[in-house]
Amino acid sequence: MCWKIVRWHIVIILYIGALSTDGIFRNSLVLANHISFNNIQCQSNDEKYFQFSQCDLKLQKxxxxxxxxxxxxxxxADNITVKAELFRKTNGYTPFIYKFTLDFCDLKRFPQRQPVMSMFFKYLERNSNLNHTCPYDHDIILKNFVMPDDVLKLLPYPKGDYMVQLGFAAYNQWIISVKAFVKVAD
Structure with missing residues (x-):
């Protein structure tokens, strides 16, 4: 499963690279080098299990x-499932390349099995307390997180507006939904 995802990602990168070498398509498919958050929406589906006390963006510059x-x-929580989807804005938000459902505890124990999601959570770990394996029995904190621009060197994307939708479940009950709206630009 993991190799299939990586293989398709490589195929898509090569396809975009082949199109962008032609002068006609170069301007429309220029790969971006900056990610900025536009909006964030957090929702707890079970207030008895998880409550958000802060979910916002702060202008740094x-x-x-x-x-x-x-x-x-x-x-x-020691049986955590994560559902991650990437959407691109065209006429509304449409699914784009990625859609994962995986065992978060397994991801933390064996990150090599899911390299793309592992890389994403590695960036989050720098500013959060999600840096250990299950169980989680404390508050979840993500503080002053800015998506590093070097992520686009590893996973290049065309310019545009995107939505990353994350869902977290514990014991097969969906508890948290987070939608991050980002702009990928020069």
Whole structure:
């Protein structure tokens, strides 16, 4: 499963690269080098399990917003499922390349099995307390997170507006939904 995802990602990168070498398509498919957050929406589906006390963006400087999330985990979670989807804005948001559902505890124990998601959570770990394996029995904090621009060197994307939708479940009950709206630009 993991190799299939990586293989398709490589095929798509090569396809975009082949199109962008032609002068006609170069301007429309220029790969971007900056990610900025536009909006964030956090929702708790079970207030008895998890409550958000902060979910916002803070302007750091022009074009750079810091993401801050603080949530109170009211019960211990050691069977966590993550659903991640990437959408691109065309006429509304349409699915784009990625859609994962995976065991978060397994991801933290064996990151090599899911290299793309592992890389994404590695960036989050720098500014959060999600830097250990399960169980989680404490508040979840993501403070002053700015998506580093070097992520686009590893996973290049065309310029545009995107939505990253993350869902978290504990014991097969969907508890948290987070939507991050980002702009990928020069």
């Amino acid at each position: 022009r074009g750079y917003n810091e993401l801050n999330i603080y949530g109170k985990l009211l019960k211990t």
